[in-house]
Amino acid sequence: MLQKVKKPGSREAGVVFNIMRFAVHDGPGIRTIVFLKGCPLHCWWCQNPEGQSSKPELIVRLERCVHCGACRAVCATGGIEDRNICVSCGKCAAVCPAEAREIAGQLMTIDEVMTEIEKDKIFYDQSGGGVTFSGGEPFAQADFLENMLEHCQQHDIHTVIETTGHAAPEVFQRVARKADSILYDFKLMDNPKHRKYTGVDNNLILENLRRLAANHKQVELRFPVIPGINDDAENVLALAKLAKSLHIRAVHLLPYHQSGLAKYRRLNRRYHLKKLAPPTEQQMSDISAKLKKAGVKVIDGD
Secondary structure, eight states, X not given: OOOOOSSOOXXXXXXXEEEEEEEOSSSSSSEEEEEEOOOSOOOTTOSOGGGTSSSXXXXXXXXXXXXXXXXXXXXXXXXXXXXXXXXXXXXXXHHOTTOOEEEEOEEEEHXXXXXXXXXXXXXXXXXXXXXXXXXXXXXXXXXXXXXXHHHHHXXXXXXXXXXXXXXOHHHHHHHHTTSSEEEXXXXXXXXXHHHXXXXXXXXXXXXXXXXXXXXXXXXXXXXXXXXXXXXXXXXXXXXXXXXXXXXXXXXXXXXXXOTTHHHHHHTTOOXXXXXXXXXXXXXXXXHHHHHXXXXXXXXXXX
């Protein structure tokens, strides 16, 4: 059964909610992505809502349930009937024969994560790939992240951090310089809109980005295109101006999609953008053209 922790992110152990192999869009070559739990942002369009909370959480796939009653027999809180009082103890997941219930978030030591990473080292060596630390927000477990980066360096494994940039500046800069490359998520230049749609303002994010770009040559921006929220010309041109001024290597355009919608239902959480359609190819092309005209290198993403 998965272990619970009160304080994730020590140097020796962290809470991981997924390890994805053979990724090709999160850094160079073939990569393994290690998803760390916990994030200070709560973006309306988040595709990994199970990564927001720092604690393990129960995921329920109702379509798999065979109504055997095993979960009710072991539940001591009444959380089966009322998800709001569920304590994510994991007892129901352990006895579910249909695997309709599982806990998102597992305490893993440095050695355990490195064992998983090194299984794919042959692919890193052949493709120029490596490991990408994502989330959630990996800097929510900064000590664990730093130790992971140091271990990867010792094993000659290329490292990338995918980050929102929302972390204490002194910690952020110290840890970020140990990564080979940074993929920096950026959503909105307008501060009130940023707070509305992500739950935090962008002052700290901008501060960390400016300091990072001045000291780290391998920085690229990731821009999720959310129709009606951040795809207007004003925001796109402001993004271009920012990228140019900081000599950012490239901007990755990522079209909004609803692939994470089912996760909200499984977590018993509200999804704000149920009726929002993804951007069209023409909309993505227009944004790409605006950025390129402004002199920004663009990488079209999935």
